[in-house]
Amino acid sequence: MSSIELRQVSRWYGNVVAVNDVTMTIGPGVTGLLGPNGAGKSTIVHMIAGMLEPSRGELTVAGEPSWHNTPLLSKIGLVLDKDTVYTFLSGTDFVTAIAKLHKLPVPAAAARRAIAIVEMAEFANRRIGTYSKGMVQRIKVAAALVHDPEIIVLDEPFNGMDPRQRLQMMELLNRMGAEGRVILFSSHILEEVERLSGTIQVIVGGRLAASGDFRAIRRLMTSRPHVFVVRSSDDRVLAKALIARQAVTGVDVTPRGLQVRAADYGTFTRELAGVSRDEGVRLRELLPADESLESVFSYLVAP
Amino acid sequence: MSEVINPVVLRLTIRATMGRKRALIFAIAPVIMIGVSALLKLAAKSPVWPPEFLGVFGFTVVVPLTALIIGTSVLGAEIDDSSAISLLATPIRRSTVVLTKFVAATIITVIFAAVGEFLAGAIATGPGSKLAIGLLAGAVAASVVYNALFVMLSVITSRAIAIGLLYLLVWEGLLGSLVGGVRLLSVDQYALGIANSVAHESQLKAHLTLGTAIGMGVVVTCLALVFAAVRLRSFSLKGDAV
Numbered sequence: 001m002s003s004i005e006l007r008q009v010s011r012w013y014g015n016v017v018a019v020n021d022v023t024m025t026i027g028p029g030v031t032g033l034l035g036p037n038g039a040g041k042s043t044i045v046h047m048i049a050g051m052l053e054p055s056r057g058e059l060t061v062a063g064e065p066s067w068h069n070t071p072l073l074s075k076i077g078l079v080l081d082k083d084t085v086y087t088f089l090s091g092t093d094f095v096t097a098i099a100k101l102h103k104l105p106v107p108a109a110a111a112r113r114a115i116a117i118v119e120m121a122e123f124a125n126r127r128i129g130t131y132s133k134g135m136v137q138r139i140k141v142a143a144a145l146v147h148d149p150e151i152i153v154l155d156e157p158f159n160g161m162d163p164r165q166r167l168q169m170m171e172l173l174n175r176m177g178a179e180g181r182v183i184l185f186s187s188h189i190l191e192e193v194e195r196l197s198g199t200i201q202v203i204v205g206g207r208l209a210a211s212g213d214f215r216a217i218r219r220l221m222t223s224r225p226h227v228f229v230v231r232s233s234d235d236r237v238l239a240k241a242l243i244a245r246q247a248v249t250g251v252d253v254t255p256r257g258l259q260v261r262a263a264d265y266g267t268f269t270r271e272l273a274g275v276s277r278d279e280g281v282r283l284r285e286l287l288p289a290d291e292s293l294e295s296v297f298s299y300l301v302a303p
Numbered sequence: 304m305s306e307v308i309n310p311v312v313l314r315l316t317i318r319a320t321m322g323r324k325r326a327l328i329f330a331i332a333p334v335i336m337i338g339v340s341a342l343l344k345l346a347a348k349s350p351v352w353p354p355e356f357l358g359v360f361g362f363t364v365v366v367p368l369t370a371l372i373i374g375t376s377v378l379g380a381e382i383d384d385s386s387a388i389s390l391l392a393t394p395i396r397r398s399t400v401v402l403t404k405f406v407a408a409t410i411i412t413v414i415f416a417a418v419g420e421f422l423a424g425a426i427a428t429g430p431g432s433k434l435a436i437g438l439l440a441g442a443v444a445a446s447v448v449y450n451a452l453f454v455m456l457s458v459i460t461s462r463a464i465a466i467g468l469l470y471l472l473v474w475e476g477l478l479g480s481l482v483g484g485v486r487l488l489s490v491d492q493y494a495l496g497i498a499n500s501v502a503h504e505s506q507l508k509a510h511l512t513l514g515t516a517i518g519m520g521v522v523v524t525c526l527a528l529v530f531a532a533v534r535l536r537s538f539s540l541k542g543d544a545v
Binding site (some may be wrong): 042046068070071072075080082084085086088089097140143144 | 322384388391410537538
């Protein structure tokens with residue numbers, strides 16, 4: 001049975017509770033573990049990886065507890081945020097070494113296969129020290145895949161990637177999820193995961209705050225009220241036009257530009273360009289004013 | 304899965320350790336020792352300098368410091384910079400990891416420090432001399448015991464180098480020369496005891512018999528490695544910064 005189960009899992013450090021009474025089941029397909037920094041995502045990932053002991057509760061991976069269970073690691077592929085890779089090795093050497101540590105019968109072939117999955121064959125003979133962050137991340141995914149695990153856990157796999165690399169990584173995760181593997185990844189940026197399909201678990205302040213499928217959460221995200229600062233060639237003309245729109249609930253004229261309260265993030269951002277063009281106003285700047293992650297997450301948690 | 308030493312880990316560890324800039328530091332103390340031996344050979348009048356210099360300087364400074372740098376580097380430095388995590392994410396047994404890292408550290412220490420002792424001894428009294436062979440035997444034994452201790456320290460704490468230095472300076476250096484009983488728990492005394500059993504040289508100032516030195520060395524090595532393996536089994540990553 002491939003799944004990750006957490007039943008009333010808590011973890012604390014001294015008096016500080018990092019993870020508080022979390023219960024969730026992560027089955028086949030892609031699951032995102034989302035939440036602001038310090039919410040407890042990494043703590044959960046580390047416990048699943050068997051590299052941190054839960055203070056309380058029951059945590060099983062493929063039916064077995066992961067703490068003090070190194071043999072279980074033959075069923076799990078881990079891509080941890082913090083781990084660095086020997087930079088003196090080539091991609092092929094590194095993945096082959098990991099294949100040998102897994103005691104695979106034909107390590108070189110397994111390594112080639114895993115490197116092909118992450119589309120790194122072209123660069124596999126270069127030293128890892130010469131790789132970009134996105135390439136290092138992909139070679140780490142190849143190492144995590146080399147033993148063909150049913151369960152793959154990735155901590156912040158999108159960190160430090162540019163948009164193109166992020167897209168490639170999302171496609172890769174989707175593909176692996178579609179193969180029926182259990183894919184769990186963590187991320188602190190909601191917008192990062194727009195192209196992923198599957199379910200998400202939102203962690204805020206160590207607690208499971210929301211869970212559901214990506215599309216529902218994404219809809220909540222894009223229809224949330226939002227404040228933007230807009231600077232243009234004629235703020236007052238633009239203000240008049242904007243206040244007439246359904247998506248806008250208020251406009252303040254300030255010395256730094258217009259402060260626009262949008263009822264609906266998605267609609268407003270789609271309409272703004274058209275409105276200003278119709279009015280003959282030139283847009284100079286558009287800034288989300290309350291884009292702090294906490295505000296996004298607390299909005300998601302509030303309803 | 305009953306392997307004790309993993310050849311892949313052994314090879315990678317030796318490559319990584321020798322590749323760090325620290326590898327240059329490993330060589331400094333032995334090179335100084337060999338250089339000074341050559342100078343003393345040419346200039347010194349006193350016939351007792353070889354056991355005094357190579358015993359005291361060699362066994363209380365060169366061998367332990369080299370082992371300290373290497374022993375804390377093979378696993379500890381890799382835990383600190385997180386390169387050990389990709390290894391710990393595989394189903395390889397943690398006791399195998401500890402033993403392999405220990406063997407790698409011992410091999411490197413023997414190459415630098417023990418061979419250094421032998422070369423210096425060979426310069427002083429000739430390559431076939433009892434002193435040179437005794438120094439080699441003592442230094443190999445010291446490499447084994449020190450590395451077990453320092454690998455263990457590096458699993459327990461990220462301040463392994465500082466604590467290792469304190470042990471060498473305060474316990475072996477200061478207390479070892481003042482309090483007789485301390486010698487029973489001092490690695491340099493095991494090394495001197497073993498060296499002396501071959502060299503029969505009173506200037507080595509060995510205090511332990513061969514049997515005691517080997518017995519205590521084996522006990523300390525085994526305990527340190529078992530404890531390191533137990534601690535590595537519970538290796539924990541720091542979660543979110545709290």
